[in-house]
Amino acid sequence: MTGGAQVMWDEAVTGYNFGPEHPMDPIRLALTMRLVEQFGLDRTAKVVAAKEAGASTLRLVHHAEYIDAVRRASESPESADGSYGLGTADDPAFAGMHEASALIAGQSVGAAEALWRGDVLHAVNFAGGLHHAMPGTAAGFCIYNDASLAIARLLELGAERVAYVDVDVHHGDGVQATFWDDPRVLTVSLHEHPRLLFPGTGWPEETGGPGAEGTAVNVALPPGTADEGWLRALHGVVPELLDSFRPTVLVTQHGADTHIEDPLAHLAVTVDAQRAAASSLHDWAHEYAAGRWLALGGGGYAVVDVVPRSWTHLVAIAAGTPIDPETDVPEEWRQLVYARTRASAPRRMTDGRRPAWRDWHEQGYDPANALDQAVLATRRAAFPAHGILP
Template sequence: MKPAYIYSDELLNYRFNDSHPFNQMRVKMTTDLLLDGGYLSAGDIIRPRTASDEEILLVHKEDYVQAVKDAGTVGLSDSKLESYGLNTDDTPAFNDMHEKSKYIVGATLTAVDMVMSGKTKKALNLSGGLHHGFSGRANGFCVYNDSAVAIEYMRKHYNQKVLYVDTDAHHGDGVQWIFYDSNEVMTYSVHETGRYLFPGTGSLTERGDDKGFGFSVNLPVDAYTEDDSFLEIFEESLTKAVKHFKPDVILSQNGVDAHYRDPMTHLSLTSKSFEEIPRIVNRLSDLYTDGKWIAVGGGGYNIFQVVPRMWAQVWLSMNNIKAPRGKLPEHFIDTYQSRSKTEFPLNWEDDLSDFTEIPRREEITEKNRSMFDRAMMYLDNI
């Protein structure tokens, strides 16, 4: 069964304003890159459905959903907007916000239904991954939390144990807190330490509550962490988490803002990591979940130099295609190079001429390994 690629141009309408860093044009650029490279065909693309209000309410509070509807149509007072997180610089209200947001959720649910119905074992919705959304409040560019809705949907309709894997540079806080007291969902997040970065959470000691104690796994890596340290921690810890939890399905959030060229974070990963991360998840899904893997997008704010090439690796890994080398497709370069205000990449792999060596590499690696050892002790005690 071929993997399913969930996409429609309508998904690009989730947009706060023209100057906002969250720009879903990156989804179209990734799709165009894969099409131009011959790695994606029209037959692979599945048009998404929209989520119903009932599905949104699986994790979001009714008063919040109503506030999102009103904020995007008739408007709300400043105090009401503030109480629901809809008037911040990060997450301001925009027209038809409810309809545009639930289409993102519906795209992730389309991927879920494709996998759960047996039509495919792997499905990708790069427009999703809005992991900061809380049950009753918008947060961090995220209105509705599509991953959390999808997880609860799989629990309710398909009786699945879900392992949520988050490799965004920012902690997957919204998903974690929604399932913090559940032992039927394990949330796993490897991210830049909250000492320096939004949302400031994701410490080792956030391990879950009540029945969910031990089922929240956090690995906060130090600022300026590079490929080798990140990949070592990721592969070892995720393998252990899968073996301990024994999930039925993996849902992964694939933010690429840990790249060294991303303007909003302080990690130092290159294309090497983003080639390997989805291949590790793919391999573990084949070994432990009968291949069932649903992937979504997430962060990534350098949309010309970074996101399309890095996100393309998720689809390539689902199809067991080695990471390409050499020049990007000419048509893709011709289409987008003139639009970029920075030097446009010409090859699939990074040109590391602008990569700055980190003098504290040994110290950072040692700190990450110490953090990893503590996290694995916690995992052993589930």
């Protein structure tokens, strides 16, 4: 294992574009990479482009007839009629959809392969994290599930156990569904309560299929959860599970849509807490997975104020050169943002918060607190299968 970090990037991933009215604006990817470059992170981490995922790789997760349907919709977008989830308001068909989706998947699979070969300890594909795509349908802005494909490739290569931790505001339903019956894969998702937010799944009682009980873990957070509660939930669930499961590789999804400014959800997290979560997950990769860490992007629809800063922090942490939150955002990047979007960019890499949280074991459980109720519900549902006391 040589150490170091790798950032997966090909400018063509910005071709994953559902159109000007769609919230998943690919400019968030371009602006993130430009900010990564402004901080010199493209010199401290190796920037690598992988090829599109081919048919045999896509079939590790996706049904052949679904891949064929994506190809047809990609060639003739006007023919997509909602079948296989294609041509809907969430997933409108566009020319080149298959190629752009397969390219993003290829970056995540390529990152997984680099980790397994020992080329690097950490790899980041912030264009990835498309966690809603199911084996046979598109869903939630996601065509191919690159996270599931990366995990499937790791298993194919010989990984004995893979842990997946998803901190997007939406439930990581596609990854959970793919590995529901597979005891080799632990999926942990922290998300806004499914009663209030797409996709309507991710209840604490969803814990895995026969023979894989306890390998699906869901924390359903109350709306309005802010930094302290969000980090309390993360620390109150994840490290004990990783300690028990002992993954060969840790895969994480860092959707930035938990942010208070995100237009599609109802949590109140800051960039500072997102940075703290990324730092903890990095540390847990070293503590529980011999340092092997694949970090993916995900949702995030405050495309100027939030996403680029959050994922640049993620890249910096993976590269071993974390950015002080008080650091000024480079003026050249701010000018680029204005030229591209006519929006004013943030001035610092912080939202001005210093996140702290009460430790689950040291501070105790408050039965009147909705956040604590959510964490306890998850622990009671999933922990006994791991031999851990709730």
